Amino acid sequence: MAAGIMDLDKGIVWGTTWHHIPSYKEQEVPVEFEHAETILSCPLVKQRLYRYTCNDKLSSVGAWCISRSDYDIVLVDSVGDRFTVVDNHELLLFVKRKLLDEFPKLKIESVGTLFNGATSFVNLKLDEFQVVGDKSPTVSRLMYYNPLGQGCYKACAHNIRIVCNNTLRMSEAEGAANKTLLRVRHTVSGFTKLTEHLVELAEVYMGLEEHKKMLNFLAEKQMKIDDVTGFLNKFCPISEETSDLGAARANRMKAMIITNFKTNEEMNGARTSFYGMLQAVTRTFDHEEPRKNSDVASVIFDGIIGRRADRKDAALKILVDMAKAA
Numbered sequence: 001m002a003a004g005i006m007d008l009d010k011g012i013v014w015g016t017t018w019h020h021i022p023s024y025k026e027q028e029v030p031v032e033f034e035h036a037e038t039i040l041s042c043p044l045v046k047q048r049l050y051r052y053t054c055n056d057k058l059s060s061v062g063a064w065c066i067s068r069s070d071y072d073i074v075l076v077d078s079v080g081d082r083f084t085v086v087d088n089h090e091l092l093l094f095v096k097r098k099l100l101d102e103f104p105k106l107k108i109e110s111v112g113t114l115f116n117g118a119t120s121f122v123n124l125k126l127d128e129f130q131v132v133g134d135k136s137p138t139v140s141r142l143m144y145y146n147p148l149g150q151g152c153y154k155a156c157a158h159n160i161r162i163v164c165n166n167t168l169r170m171s172e173a174e175g176a177a178n179k180t181l182l183r184v185r186h187t188v189s190g191f192t193k194l195t196e197h198l199v200e201l202a203e204v205y206m207g208l209e210e211h212k213k214m215l216n217f218l219a220e221k222q223m224k225i226d227d228v229t230g231f232l233n234k235f236c237p238i239s240e241e242t243s244d245l246g247a248a249r250a251n252r253m254k255a256m257i258i259t260n261f262k263t264n265e266e267m268n269g270a271r272t273s274f275y276g277m278l279q280a281v282t283r284t285f286d287h288e289e290p291r292k293n294s295d296v297a298s299v300i301f302d303g304i305i306g307r308r309a310d311r312k313d314a315a316l317k318i319l320v321d322m323a324k325a326a
Contacts, residue, residue, distance in 0.1 A: 005019070031109065066080050066148050073255065082187050098202075110122075123161070144198060
């Protein structure tokens with residue numbers, strides 16, 4: 001199936017899943033390390049491939065396959081001589097020693113296998129905090145996964161709960177967009193590079209204090225009418241060179257942002273702040289109704305890595321500059 005969850009796969013998710021497949025257990029608490037160990041316990045073996053010669057003898061063909069020895073099935077048909085299989089349990093032990101033990105706030109949010117064990121993943125919940133006056137928490141995550149036969153080791157920071165192959169790919173796309181994604185080939189040095197990257201990401205993202213301070217700074221600075229007008233003119237500029245169609249689009253965007261700025265019920269005292277305006281922009285782009293040749297999924301995906309994502313980044317920069325100058 002598209003989710004990549006096959007007969008032999010299993011997982012545990014802190015929270016709910018959209019697919020509700022029984023082999024992926026849903027729970028209301030973080031995943032215990034010992035439970036994660038049981039999920040990633042399937043043994044993987046690299047074995048040489050042979051063929052029968054004309055004399056009915058076995059001869060090596062110079063290639064290898066990856067098999068799952070507990071069920072004696074081949075997961076990957078052919079890999080090269082340099083391909084190195086790292087036991088998933090060994091990766092998990094590294095995560096415990098270097099991440100979970102070093103950063104107590106880190107929790108395992110989801111763990112699982114896909115494609116009968118050919119792919120394994122671990123998703124860590126980094127931090128959750130609330131900006132002053134905002135009812136909605138902000139969450140960041142780290143993930144790594146090991147897709148045998150489907151590319152390199154991958155690790156990145158993102159903001160998506162991983163519960164299947166679809167969400168795994170979305171988190172990878174977000175990691176590529178925020179420039180934290182690392183792809184490492186399955187070689188002897190690959191494991192070292194992957195683990196070093198995970199530690200670096202944890203050290204950076206656990207230092208979210210500066211980011212929190214910036215958002216709280218925006219939340220504590222109230223916008224005046226002139227600030228609102230100034231932001232909208234910078235964010236949706238209209239000049240003499242702007243076409244009538246372009247001006248109409250800009251005015252329509254301004255109207256939608258103003259509506260969300262005035263009616264965002266998630267905000268308390270921060271609703272009319274610079275942070276409230278940032279959330280109004282985010283709501284405008286992320287909740288935009290699909291148009292012709294698009295759907296809800298395309299809107300969400302574009303909000304992560306596309307034009308909508310770039311526009312939200314631009315809004316944040318303008319608001320920070322304006323708040324500092326106010």
